[in-house]
Amino acid sequence: xxxxxxxxxxLSVQEGDSAVxxxxxxxxxxxYFPWYKQELGKRPQLIIDIRSNVxxxxxxxxxxxxxxxxxxxxLHITETQPEDSAVYFCAASINTGGFKTIFGAGTRLFVKA
Amino acid sequence: EAQVxxxxxxxxxxxxxxxxxxxxxxxxxxxxSWYRQDPGLGLRQIYxxxxxxxxxxxxxxxxxxxxxxxxxxxxxxxxxxxxxQTSLYFCASSLSFTGGTQYFGPGTRxxxx
Numbered sequence: 175x176x177x178x179x180x181x182x183x184x185l186s187v188q189e190g191d192s193a194v195x196x197x198x199x200x201x202x203x204x205x206y207f208p209w210y211k212q213e214l215g216k217r218p219q220l221i222i223d224i225r226s227n228v229x230x231x232x233x234x235x236x237x238x239x240x241x242x243x244x245x246x247x248x249l250h251i252t253e254t255q256p257e258d259s260a261v262y263f264c265a266a267s268i269n270t271g272g273f274k275t276i277f278g279a280g281t282r283l284f285v286k287a
Numbered sequence: 288e289a290q291v292x293x294x295x296x297x298x299x300x301x302x303x304x305x306x307x308x309x310x311x312x313x314x315x316x317x318x319x320s321w322y323r324q325d326p327g328l329g330l331r332q333i334y335x336x337x338x339x340x341x342x343x344x345x346x347x348x349x350x351x352x353x354x355x356x357x358x359x360x361x362x363x364x365x366x367x368x369x370x371x372q373t374s375l376y377f378c379a380s381s382l383s384f385t386g387g388t389q390y391f392g393p394g395t396r397x398x399x400x
Contacts, residue, residue, distance in 0.1 A: 175346070180329075205386070206385075206386035208386075208388075208389070217377060217391040217392065217393055217394055218330065218377070218391050219391070220388045220389065223386070223387075223388070225386060263329055263330060265330075267386055269384070269385055269386070272335065272337065272343045272384075273318065273335065273337060273384040273385070273386075274332060274335070274343075274345060274346070275320065275332055275335075275345075275389070276332070276346065277322075277329040277330040277331070277332075278329055279327060279328060279329040280329045
């Protein structure tokens with residue numbers, strides 16, 4: 175079945191720097207790749223997503239890139255701010271008769287002021 | 288207000304005592320799903336439903352049951368809870384099963400003694 179690996183597990187950056195979180199997936203049938211942000215004690219919330227027919231998507235300070243050949247996708251946050259501190263999860267979804275979603279283990283991002 | 292609700296939010300029970308966690312959404316979403324969140328493991332999908340009377344197993348379905356008799360409700364049933372089902376549970380819904388934002392409920396923290 176599908177497996178999603180996420181790195182790093184913890185990331186600490188200085189305010190204003192960029193942060194990059196990387197994920198790899200195993201099933202080439204995966205076709206939808208969302209990223210969720212979870213603040214402490216709260217529910218996960220979608221921050222950006224990308225479909226398999228797109229290589230890159232950007233929304234203000236957040237961007238996601240997808241390399242289908244390498245089965246690799248990444249989240250890029252530029253000009254980080256303290257409020258970006260949270261746990262970030264990548265996920266891969268497969269639409270083959272059903273619609274399973276497999277999440278990575280998460281990256282805890284600390285943005286130091 | 289568009290939302291996903293879960294009840295109860297916190298539950299302490301004993302091994303073997305059947306319990307149900309309710310999930311309801313008011314957005315007329317087709318797709319609903321249950322996840323459990325454990326430290327270091329991210330979110331793991333338990334069951335999902337693509338529409339009324341259509342349910343399927345996620346990655347970790349053992350020990351759980353679900354039903355989807357109405358579009359808005361998707362209860363999670365633990366027939367005989369065990370301590371390894373102690374976890375934080377999230378219900379989520381999305382407009383369709385072809386991808387798109389999953390809206391998460393507030394979570395249910397379950398402790399099985």
